[in-house]
Amino acid sequence: MEFNNTQPIYLQIADYICDKIQLEVWLADQKIPSVRELAVTLEVNPNTVARSYEYLQGQEIIYTRRGMGYFAQANAAQNILKTRRARFMDEELPLLFKKMQLLGIPVSELEQQYQHFIDNQN
Numbered sequence: 001m002e003f004n005n006t007q008p009i010y011l012q013i014a015d016y017i018c019d020k021i022q023l024e025v026w027l028a029d030q031k032i033p034s035v036r037e038l039a040v041t042l043e044v045n046p047n048t049v050a051r052s053y054e055y056l057q058g059q060e061i062i063y064t065r066r067g068m069g070y071f072a073q074a075n076a077a078q079n080i081l082k083t084r085r086a087r088f089m090d091e092e093l094p095l096l097f098k099k100m101q102l103l104g105i106p107v108s109e110l111e112q113q114y115q116h117f118i119d120n121q122n
Contacts, residue, residue: 001013001016001042001043009044009048010048010049010051010052010055011052011055013038013042013044013048013049013052014052014055014056014059014061016042017032017038017052017056017061017062018056018061018080018084020032021061021072021076021077021080022077022080022081024077026072027072028072028073028074028075028076028077029071029072029073029074030071030072031068031069031070031071032062032069032070032071032072033070034069034070035049035050035053035070036049053070059079059083060073060075060076060079061073061076061079061080062076
């Protein structure tokens with residue numbers, strides 16, 4: 001995993017875990033890698049992964065079973081989608097609209113580009 005300087009590493013790791021859950025690599029109520037396993041895989045300090053896990057527990061994405069490890073919540077994918085959609089609508093979309101306005105790009109052109117993108121995905 002390549003880390004960037006735009007957000008803390010523990011949040012980037014949390015996004016990585018959320019991606020795995022949303023892509024159904026890690027399923028609901030399925031055990032996810034231990035703190036140490038993930039730290040070795042990502043080549044980071046276990047304390048950083050532990051911080052990510054604490055954060056995700058607070059977000060109701062993962063939970064712990066005493067003596068067994070960490071698991072994805074039953075509704076983790078829905079929680080992730082809800083959180084990511086809200087963040088996109090509140091943070092990223094206004095920036096996109098501002099750039100569109102500055103560049104004189106009408107919404108209809110964005111719709112055409114979106115349709116072109118969708119058509120080329122199949």
